[in-house]
Amino acid sequence: MQPDLSALDATLGDGADGYLVDADGTDSTQRYLSGFDAPDPFVTCYTPDGVHLLVSGLEYGRAKKDARADTVSRLADYDYRERVSEAGQVAGRAAVVADFLAERAVGSVAVPARFPLGTADGLREAGVTVDVDDGDAVTRIRAVKTSEEVEYVRRAQRANERAMAAAESVIESATVVEGVLHRDGDPLTSEAVRREIELTLLREGCALDETIVACGADAADPHDRGSGPLRADEPIVVDIFPRDKGTRYHADMTRTFLKGTPDSTLREWFDLTDEARRAGLDALEPGVTGEAVHGAVCDVYEAAGVPTLRTNPGAETGFIHSTGHGVGLDVHELPRIAPDGDELEPGNVVTIEPGLYDPDVGGVRIEDLVVVTEDGYENLTDYPVELVV
Amino acid sequence: MQPDLSALDATLGDGADGYLVDADGTDSTQRYLSGFDAPDPFVTCYTPDGVHLLVSGLEYGRAKKDARADTVSRLADYDYRERVSEAGQVAGRAAVVADFLAERAVGSVAVPARFPLGTADGLREAGVTVDVDDGDAVTRIRAVKTSEEVEYVRRAQRANERAMAAAESVIESATVVEGVLHRDGDPLTSEAVRREIELTLLREGCALDETIVACGADAADPHDRGSGPLRADEPIVVDIFPRDKGTRYHADMTRTFLKGTPDSTLREWFDLTDEARRAGLDALEPGVTGEAVHGAVCDVYEAAGVPTLRTNPGAETGFIHSTGHGVGLDVHELPRIAPDGDELEPGNVVTIEPGLYDPDVGGVRIEDLVVVTEDGYENLTDYPVELVV
Numbered sequence: 001m002q003p004d005l006s007a008l009d010a011t012l013g014d015g016a017d018g019y020l021v022d023a024d025g026t027d028s029t030q031r032y033l034s035g036f037d038a039p040d041p042f043v044t045c046y047t048p049d050g051v052h053l054l055v056s057g058l059e060y061g062r063a064k065k066d067a068r069a070d071t072v073s074r075l076a077d078y079d080y081r082e083r084v085s086e087a088g089q090v091a092g093r094a095a096v097v098a099d100f101l102a103e104r105a106v107g108s109v110a111v112p113a114r115f116p117l118g119t120a121d122g123l124r125e126a127g128v129t130v131d132v133d134d135g136d137a138v139t140r141i142r143a144v145k146t147s148e149e150v151e152y153v154r155r156a157q158r159a160n161e162r163a164m165a166a167a168e169s170v171i172e173s174a175t176v177v178e179g180v181l182h183r184d185g186d187p188l189t190s191e192a193v194r195r196e197i198e199l200t201l202l203r204e205g206c207a208l209d210e211t212i213v214a215c216g217a218d219a220a221d222p223h224d225r226g227s228g229p230l231r232a233d234e235p236i237v238v239d240i241f242p243r244d245k246g247t248r249y250h251a252d253m254t255r256t257f258l259k260g261t262p263d264s265t266l267r268e269w270f271d272l273t274d275e276a277r278r279a280g281l282d283a284l285e286p287g288v289t290g291e292a293v294h295g296a297v298c299d300v301y302e303a304a305g306v307p308t309l310r311t312n313p314g315a316e317t318g319f320i321h322s323t324g325h326g327v328g329l330d331v332h333e334l335p336r337i338a339p340d341g342d343e344l345e346p347g348n349v350v351t352i353e354p355g356l357y358d359p360d361v362g363g364v365r366i367e368d369l370v371v372v373t374e375d376g377y378e379n380l381t382d383y384p385v386e387l388v389v
Numbered sequence: 390m391q392p393d394l395s396a397l398d399a400t401l402g403d404g405a406d407g408y409l410v411d412a413d414g415t416d417s418t419q420r421y422l423s424g425f426d427a428p429d430p431f432v433t434c435y436t437p438d439g440v441h442l443l444v445s446g447l448e449y450g451r452a453k454k455d456a457r458a459d460t461v462s463r464l465a466d467y468d469y470r471e472r473v474s475e476a477g478q479v480a481g482r483a484a485v486v487a488d489f490l491a492e493r494a495v496g497s498v499a500v501p502a503r504f505p506l507g508t509a510d511g512l513r514e515a516g517v518t519v520d521v522d523d524g525d526a527v528t529r530i531r532a533v534k535t536s537e538e539v540e541y542v543r544r545a546q547r548a549n550e551r552a553m554a555a556a557e558s559v560i561e562s563a564t565v566v567e568g569v570l571h572r573d574g575d576p577l578t579s580e581a582v583r584r585e586i587e588l589t590l591l592r593e594g595c596a597l598d599e600t601i602v603a604c605g606a607d608a609a610d611p612h613d614r615g616s617g618p619l620r621a622d623e624p625i626v627v628d629i630f631p632r633d634k635g636t637r638y639h640a641d642m643t644r645t646f647l648k649g650t651p652d653s654t655l656r657e658w659f660d661l662t663d664e665a666r667r668a669g670l671d672a673l674e675p676g677v678t679g680e681a682v683h684g685a686v687c688d689v690y691e692a693a694g695v696p697t698l699r700t701n702p703g704a705e706t707g708f709i710h711s712t713g714h715g716v717g718l719d720v721h722e723l724p725r726i727a728p729d730g731d732e733l734e735p736g737n738v739v740t741i742e743p744g745l746y747d748p749d750v751g752g753v754r755i756e757d758l759v760v761v762t763e764d765g766y767e768n769l770t771d772y773p774v775e776l777v778v
Contacts, residue, residue, distance in 0.1 A: 041503075058612065088523050090502040113479045113507030114430075118521045120506045132507045134477050198591055202584070209596070223447065 001148045002068070003032060003141065008046055011110055011137040016129070018101070019046040019137070020109040022119045028329035029112055029138045031248060035068025041116075043097055044069075047106060054100045073100060094122020101128060112138065136334075143326050143334035144347040149249065150371050150380075153327060153349050156244040156251035157369055157380045159204035164255055164383055166200040167193050167213065167238050171257050172389040176232040181259055190215065190226035193238070201242045212239035212254075219256075219363030222321050222355060232260035235270075235362045235387070237355075241331045250331040252351050253381055254367030257389045269356045269364045270387045276300040276354035277366050277385075280323055280337070284352070284370065284377040290341015294323040297354045306356065310339070317358040324351035327369060348372040349380070390537045391457070392421060392530065397435055400499055400526040405518070407490070408435040408526070409498040411508045417718035418501055418527045420637060424457025430505075432486055433458075436495060443489045462489060483511020490517060501527065525723075532715050532723035533736040538638065539760050539769075542716060542738050545633040545640035546758055546769045548593035553644055553772055555589040556582050556602065556627050560646050561778040565621040570648055579604065579615035582627070590631045601628035601643075608645075608752030611710055611744060621649035624659075624751045624776070626744075630720045639720040641740050642770055643756030646778045658745045658753045659776045665689040665743035666755050666774075669712055669726070673741070673759065673766040679730015683712040686743045695745065699728070706747040713740035716758060737761040738769070 008019050021044045023030040025037030034044040034053055042063075043054035050070030055063045063072045078099045084092030097119060101109070108129035111120065113136075120130045145153070174181035174188045181188040190213040197211050214226030216234040230236055239254040256270065276297045283296035298308045298319065307318035322338030327349050335341055335348050344350075350372065355365030368381040397408050410433045412419040414426030423433040423442055431452075432443040439459030444452045452461045467488040473481030486508060490498070497518035500509065502525075509519045534542070563570035563577045570577040579602040586600050603615030605623040619625055628643040645659065665686045672685035687697045687708065696707035711727030716738050724730055724737050733739075739761065744754030757770040 089525075090521060090523055111506060114505040115507075116503040117500060117506050117509045117519070118502030118504075120509075121521060130506070132479060132510060134479055136478075195591070199588070202587055202591060207596070207598070 001035070001146055003146065004144075005033070005046060005051075005141065007141050008137055009048055011133055011135060012048065014110070016108045016110040016131065017047060017106040018104070018109045019133070020044070020101075020106075020111050020115070020130075021138075022097070022111075022116055023114075028142065028333070031329055032142055033138060036063055036066055037248075038063070043100065045101065045104065045106060045109070047104060049104075052100075052104060054097065090118040091122050091125075094119045095126060098123050098126035098128055110137070112136075139334055142328055144345050145328060145349050145371070146347070149328065150347070150349065152244060152247040152249035153251060153369070153371070154380050155247070156206060156242060156249055157253065159201060159206045159244070160240055160242055160251040160253050161381070161383050162204060163197045163200040163206075163240050163242065164238065164253060166196045167240075168255070168257055168389055170196050171230065171236060171259055174230070174259055176260060179232050181230040181232060187229035189229050190218070191228075193230070193236075197238075197240055201240075205245050206242040206251075207245050208240070208242040211241075212237060214363065216362050217359050220357045220359045220361070222357060222363065222365070230259075233262065234258065234260075235262070235266055235364050237363050237365050239365065239367065241327075243331070248329055250327050250329070251380075252327050252331060252367065252369050253383065254353055254355075254365045255383065255385070256364045256366060256387060258387050259389055262387060265361055266364065267387070269361070270366075272300065272304050272306070273354050273356055273364050273366050274385055276319075277352055277368065280352040280354060281368065281370065281377060281379070284344065284350075284372055286344055286346050286372060286374065289343050290323075290335050290337040290350075291339055292341075293337050293344070293352070294339060294341060297323045297352075301354070301356075318356060319354060320357055321355065324353050324367075326350050344372050346372055346374050390424070390535055392535065393533075394422075394435060394440075394530065396530050397526055398437055400522055400524060401437065403499070405497045405499040405520065406436060406495040407493070407498045408522070409433070409486075409490075409495075409500050409504070409519075410527075411486070411500075411505055412503075417531065417722070420718055421531055422527060425452055425455055426637075427452070432489065434490065434493065434495060434498070436493060438493075441489075441493060443486065479507040480511050480514075483508045484515060487512050487515035487517055499526070501525075528723055531717055533734050534717060534738050534760070535736070538717065539736070539738065541633060541636040541638035542640060542758070542760075543769050544636070545595060545631060545638055546642065548590060548595045548633070549629050549631055549640040549642050550770070550772050551593060552586045552589040552595075552629050552631065553627065553642060555585045556629075557644070557646055557778055559585050560619065560625060560648055563619070563648055565649060568621050570619040570621060576618035578618050579607070580617075582619070582625075583615075586627075586629055590629075594634050595631040595640075596634050597629070597631040600630075601626060603752065605751050606748050609746045609748040609750070611746060611752065611754070619648075622651065623647065624651070624655055624753050626752050626754050628754065628756065630716075632720070637718055639716050639718070640769075641716050641720060641756065641758050642772065643742055643744075643754045644772065644774070645753045645755060645776060647776050648778055651776060654750055655753065656776070658750070659755075661689065661693050661695070662743050662745055662753050662755050663774055665708075666741055666757065669741040669743060670757065670759065670766065670768070673733065673739075673761055675733055675735050675761060675763065678732050679712075679724050679726040679739075680728055681730075682726050682733070682741070683728060683730060686712045686741075690743070690745075707745060708743060709746055710744065713742050713756075715739050733761050735761055735763050
């Protein structure tokens with residue numbers, strides 16, 4: 001995958017000679033700029049000449065082979081051990097980075113806001129100008145996916161559909177005893193459904209840190225992961241956002257299932273939320289703002305008399321979150337489909353995930369993952385939208 | 390778990406009013422100081438008066454309930470939205486942190502070396518003194534575990550033993566066809582064994598990002614994860630370092646298995662490495678340095694005429710890494726059992742993991758996880774040391 005980093009040149013146009021990152025491979029900006037993954041922090045410098053890496057001797061061979069870099073240097077090339085024994089770990093390493101930059105005639109750098117202070121102070125001490133890039137340049141570049149990145153997300157969403165099917169199947173095949181779902185004679189819990197999801201994703205080469213399987217009052221809190229026995233006639237929100245272990249790209253999808261019979265309010269909420277989802281999707285196209293797409297979703301809810309954060313910023317029931325977010329190396333990234341959402345571009349991969357919440361009713365959320373195209377969008381999600389299982 | 394943070398007061402004795410962390414819950418220093426986990430960065434300030442948290446409104450309720458904090462504040466308590474719309478995301482948030490500190494009469498802070506530059510620059514702008522803590526105070530405190538933390542590691546190592554048993558069982562029950570291990574008619578691969586390990590750990594509530602199952606020449610590189618079909622009569626290094634998803638504490642263990650018949654060199658290597666392991670363990674007690682324990686391991690290898698990094702810093706075969714490392718919230722943390730290892734204390738949880746490597750022979754490594762006690766050590770690892778399965 002060859003990202004288009006030319007937008008970084010504009011950032012550097014503000015006066016910096018290079019864009020500098022000092023982080024390990026779990027940092028998405030590092031991963032994106034370097035194309036390299038290592039468990040310990042390493043240094044990447046982008047200049048108009050190319051991408052330059054500075055790694056430990058342990059990672060050197062692998063970096064030469066795997067990284068998307070024009071040059072790879074070793075800490076030892078700059079007397080790392082001597083510097084550290086003279087000045088200590090932090091200042092010694094920073095002095096090495098300063099030498100690495102000097103060799104490339106880089107006297108000033110733009111850095112991400114979370115660049116490590118220890119390195120920055122050492123570089124400044126050595127006369128390098130270090131300024132935080134307020135404009136979040138790499139994050140903005142990452143928001144527009146190449147076709148290869150879209151494929152990575154699509155593949156992760158395929159795995160995610162299998163995980164969702166595993167969850168639905170367990171809920172659907174449960175028996176109901178005194179209002180509680182059961183499997184093999186025992187109550188079926190959020191934890192057990194989550195386990196089925198995890199096992200399925202593991203087989204698909206995906207990992208996840210968290211999954212939401214939330215029933216009833218749990219489901220009324222959009223951030224509650226859910227716990228304990230699942231109940232009949234109540235909505236069960238299943239929200240899965242795995243990471244493909246090979247590519248590190250994420251997927252994201254939510255469905256709401258109900259075993260038994262929904263009351264009329266839940267039925268209405270589900271249909272309304274599906275309508276809001278379709279309205280959000282219909283609004284998607286290049287040039288439209290994330291704010292406008294969010295507005296299209298709010299319009300549907302507000303027309304039905306349901307509170308949203310747009311009509312009541314303090315609302316605690318109704319549609320109480322934004323419509324969506326970008327998905328890629330991070331599960332939450334740009335662009336925002338929210339009140340402060342900027343103009344969309346082809347290649348943006350975003351969720352559309354309206355939902356309704358009330359502790360007295362429960363929660364309903366439906367989430368698709370889509371990519372903005374030249375003339376609209378393509379839905380990367382192939383999963384039915386049905387409440388009753 | 391109530392950590393003993395009094396050593397931080399000594400760090401603050403250097404002139405800082407507080408110790409400040411700005412990181413998400415995956416950062417082990419943040420996790421340790423705050424006792425709180427959140428996906429987005431939040432702020433923790435330790436002062437001699439207590440631990441103070443600054444979180445988003447979204448996390449406020451959970452932080453009040455779960456965090457190990459004396460006070461919890463919200464970004465909104467300090468006009469967060471206004472500040473951000475005036476000054477931008479980075480500077481606006483930093484201004485809020487400055488107000489949060491001012492309210493606690495904190496005019497100077499020590500911070501970890503990887504503290505975010507954007508926040509540091511904003512605090513300095515607001516007149517707060519921000520100095521990097523070169524002494525790595527929290528990391529040093531974390532190296533000495535409470536009995537509760539030792540229990541967390543012990544529990545993770547129990548799960549790890551089950552995973553190791555699953556791996557051994559698959560290798561042991563393989564059939565050999567033309568020198569290659571087979572299961573159900575297909576070649577048995579590193580990837581398949583890794584899958585067994587992952588499934589077992591998932592059932593035990595543990596997660597892992599990587600596992601080493603490396604055979605033959607792969608095993609000769611201590612950092613190669615291994616891939617492809619496993620072969621008979623060659624050593625298979627299995628190194629598993631999972632994280633308990635509940636407590637976030639790690640375990641770590643390595644065994645080397647061989648299906649078939651080892652040649653005399655491999656047999657010698659294995660027995661020598663087991664002897665080195667026992668020598669390392671025998672040397673463990675409070676007051677002994679990590680350097681001395683590493684030396685005891687090198688002594689065994691060197692007496693047998695095997696190269697070590699102590700006799701030849703450029704050695705590419707033989708014992709080419711250090712003896713061990715601390716294990717806790719991070720899988721690699723203090724203390725070091727290495728040439729620069731400091732004095733050990735009761736409560737240090739460390740690995741002892743000697744190994745021998747040569748691309749022409751393969752690799753052998755044996756690793757136990759132990760806790761240093763008042764009068765020696767306790768081995769937290771209950772798993773046989775046997776080469777041939």
